[in-house]
Amino acid sequence: MATGHVFMAMSLDGFVAREDFGLDWLMKQKTEGEDHGNDAFMASVDGIVMGSGSFRTVLTFDAWPYEKPVIVLSSTMTSDDVPENLRGKVTLSALAPRDLMHALSNQGWRRVYIDGGKIIQSFMREGLIADMTVTVVPILIGQGKRMFGPLDADIDLHLIKSKSFASGLITSRYVVA
Numbered sequence: 001m002a003t004g005h006v007f008m009a010m011s012l013d014g015f016v017a018r019e020d021f022g023l024d025w026l027m028k029q030k031t032e033g034e035d036h037g038n039d040a041f042m043a044s045v046d047g048i049v050m051g052s053g054s055f056r057t058v059l060t061f062d063a064w065p066y067e068k069p070v071i072v073l074s075s076t077m078t079s080d081d082v083p084e085n086l087r088g089k090v091t092l093s094a095l096a097p098r099d100l101m102h103a104l105s106n107q108g109w110r111r112v113y114i115d116g117g118k119i120i121q122s123f124m125r126e127g128l129i130a131d132m133t134v135t136v137v138p139i140l141i142g143q144g145k146r147m148f149g150p151l152d153a154d155i156d157l158h159l160i161k162s163k164s165f166a167s168g169l170i171t172s173r174y175v176v177a
Helices: 038-044 052-058 097-106 117-125
Strands: 003-011 015-017 047-051 070-073 090-093 111-115 129-137 157-164 170-176
Touching: 003 038, 003 117, 015 052, 038 111, 047 052, 047 097, 047 117, 052 070, 070 097, 111 117, 117 129
Parallel strands: 003 111, 003 129, 047 070, 047 111, 070 090
Antiparallel strands: 003 015, 129 170, 157 170
């Protein structure tokens, strides 16, 4: 079955976005000249699965940032919510995480980028995340969308590597045990 992989930035207090899904706190970080591994990570995956909140946030960017196919998990969105210029690049799905991963495996996907706090949480609870690269940004935003949430049981992680940057960002890669 395809495996899920996380590549996310979060504030030091554990948030991936503000309550309104805003990323202004992340965008103001001065990271010029630093390679946080995004290009290499994107080259390693077959496509992206994200939630509707993340999708709506990405739609506010100046340009669509993904060349890989994107699947938006939502039980409320319709094809009318996908801008015409993204049709064929973005697919909506209401499948449960495990069912979606089976369907993607049947389509030949091996590695899937899992993006967005609630989506990451649901895939973690199902045991569908193989590894995580988490970049901690040196800022406290106090409230927002959490990267991690309630679990039925502990999830053990093994640190593979950690790297700090001049900007103060710290990137750590973990394998899920």
